[in-house]
Amino acid sequence: MKLQGTAKVNEAGHLTIGGCDAVELVQKHGSPLYVMDETFLREKCKAYYDAFSASGAGEVIYASKAFMNMAMCRVIEQEGLGLDVVSGGELYTARRAGFPMEKVYFHGNNKTDSELKQAIEYGIGHIVVDNHYEMDRLNALAEQAGTTVNVLLRITPGIECHTHEFIRTGQIDSKFGFPLPTGQAMEAVKAVVSCSNLKYDGLHCHIGSQIFELESFRFAAEVMMNFIEEIQKQTGAVTTVLNLGGGFGIRYTEADEPADINDYARTVLSTVQSEAEKRNLTVPRVVVEPGRSIAGPVGTTLYTVGSVKEIHGVRKYVAVDGGMNDNPRPALYGSRYEAMLANKATEANEEVVSITGKCCESGDMLIWDVSLPKVKSGDILAVSSTGAYNYTMSMNYNRIGRPAVVFVRDGQSAVVVERESYDDLIRNDRIPPYLQR
Numbered sequence: 001m002k003l004q005g006t007a008k009v010n011e012a013g014h015l016t017i018g019g020c021d022a023v024e025l026v027q028k029h030g031s032p033l034y035v036m037d038e039t040f041l042r043e044k045c046k047a048y049y050d051a052f053s054a055s056g057a058g059e060v061i062y063a064s065k066a067f068m069n070m071a072m073c074r075v076i077e078q079e080g081l082g083l084d085v086v087s088g089g090e091l092y093t094a095r096r097a098g099f100p101m102e103k104v105y106f107h108g109n110n111k112t113d114s115e116l117k118q119a120i121e122y123g124i125g126h127i128v129v130d131n132h133y134e135m136d137r138l139n140a141l142a143e144q145a146g147t148t149v150n151v152l153l154r155i156t157p158g159i160e161c162h163t164h165e166f167i168r169t170g171q172i173d174s175k176f177g178f179p180l181p182t183g184q185a186m187e188a189v190k191a192v193v194s195c196s197n198l199k200y201d202g203l204h205c206h207i208g209s210q211i212f213e214l215e216s217f218r219f220a221a222e223v224m225m226n227f228i229e230e231i232q233k234q235t236g237a238v239t240t241v242l243n244l245g246g247g248f249g250i251r252y253t254e255a256d257e258p259a260d261i262n263d264y265a266r267t268v269l270s271t272v273q274s275e276a277e278k279r280n281l282t283v284p285r286v287v288v289e290p291g292r293s294i295a296g297p298v299g300t301t302l303y304t305v306g307s308v309k310e311i312h313g314v315r316k317y318v319a320v321d322g323g324m325n326d327n328p329r330p331a332l333y334g335s336r337y338e339a340m341l342a343n344k345a346t347e348a349n350e351e352v353v354s355i356t357g358k359c360c361e362s363g364d365m366l367i368w369d370v371s372l373p374k375v376k377s378g379d380i381l382a383v384s385s386t387g388a389y390n391y392t393m394s395m396n397y398n399r400i401g402r403p404a405v406v407f408v409r410d411g412q413s414a415v416v417v418e419r420e421s422y423d424d425l426i427r428n429d430r431i432p433p434y435l436q437r
């Protein structure tokens with residue numbers, strides 16, 4: 001496993017993150033445990049801020065679907081980033097954390113009326129309109145509330161990029177947005193500019209996630225700038241915001257080679273700038289929505305090894321006290337992760353084993369064929385790059401409670417999400433009167 005951020009190995013031969021010994025973290029907070037390296041997290045935010053926002057040309061809004069809780073909202077706010085939310089729940093969390101609502105963008109392909117009302121009531125910065133049904137509802141709700149809502153339109157530009165099929169969202173056969181190549185996107189712009197209570201600020205597109213080729217982002221920016229010119233010609237509407245979504249890839253294993261955030265910023269900002277000059281357009285403010293590339297590398301999950309089972313001549317299964325419940329990505333997408341034994345960080349790898357979870361499901365595999373030192377029950381396994389789309393996609397299958405989340409920094413650990421207890425698991429259960437004893 002590659003050590004990232006503040007991760008080191010101490011004299012005891014243990015993995016440390018944020019100056020905290022991983023073995024002691026498990027003793028103190030229990031296992032499994034999501035550990036977020038706060039210093040590294042802030043570095044990621046700063047890198048984005050410096051690359052996009054410092055010049056005034058861009059704006060970075062963190063995609064909270066990757067990893068969200070109230071403490072995370074505080075860090076994002078302190079680092080000067082905005083927030084992308086995609087549900088009433090994410091919006092509520094941001095609000096309860098006191099996040100500035102004018103810096104929030106609300107996404108989603110099927111926002112409910114109550115979510116739209118909530119967004120209007122909170123006075124959020126922008127709603128990214130996905131479809132005509134939403135546009136009509138939002139306009140009516142804004143009118144009822146006696147207000148005007150700033151909107152972007154979500155466009156599907158028709159770009160296919162190299163990533164897993166299920167996380168590719170820019171292609172035209174997609175549930176998201178108004179398709180550009182079919183002419184429906186232009187119809188949507190014409191419709192929105194005639195809505196009395198919606199203010200058209202600009203466009204949004206998101207071409208997918210875990211993307212490494214900067215060329216895909218450059219191409220998306222070019223296609224969108226071409227569309228912006230068409231909009232101006234056909235409607236006279238000026239596009240002041242161009243949100244190019246998230247999607248910047250990260251390193252999970254040595255097979256992944258992410259680009260540099262500064263190169264990413266240069267690519268999109270310079271494309272937008274030069275396309276605007278070429279077409280004689282006002283340069284729109286470029287918004288990006290990174291999720292994975294802010295939270296992903298920052299997280300490590302610690303597990304305790306339980307049963308170690310060797311199927312002679314076939315495979316050695318190392319079972320940990322978590323699994324697909326806290327990280328469904330390997331089961332969903334076939335995602336690969338790296339791991340190490342946090343309590344044997346200086347020992348040489350000796351065997352190839354497969355890491356399985358504790359769920360009643362054969363597909364509950366975390367890592368197939370990983371090299372580790374000799375593994376024993378009681379060892380602490382660390383899996384890296386689990387900060388994004390792990391906690392937020394976790395589940396209670398088999399009535400397994402979600403692990404706690406801690407922020408670590410300068411030798412201190414702070415719980416930011418408590419471990420779910422058995423009582424948490426039955427909190428919403430009700431026994432109706434006819435079943436009462």
Ligand SMILES: Cc1ncc(COP(=O)(O)O)c(C=O)c1O
Binds near residue numbers: 066169206291
């Ligand atoms: C609209 C939108 N914005 C931003 C993101 C964040 O993407 P990523 O985590 O790949 O940066 C996503 C998720 O893919 C998304 O759907």
Ligand SMILES: N[C@@H](CCCC[NH3+])C(=O)O
Binds near residue numbers: 065209
């Ligand atoms: N949840 C996905 C990415 C989808 C992002 C949301 N548009 C993942 O874990 O990789």
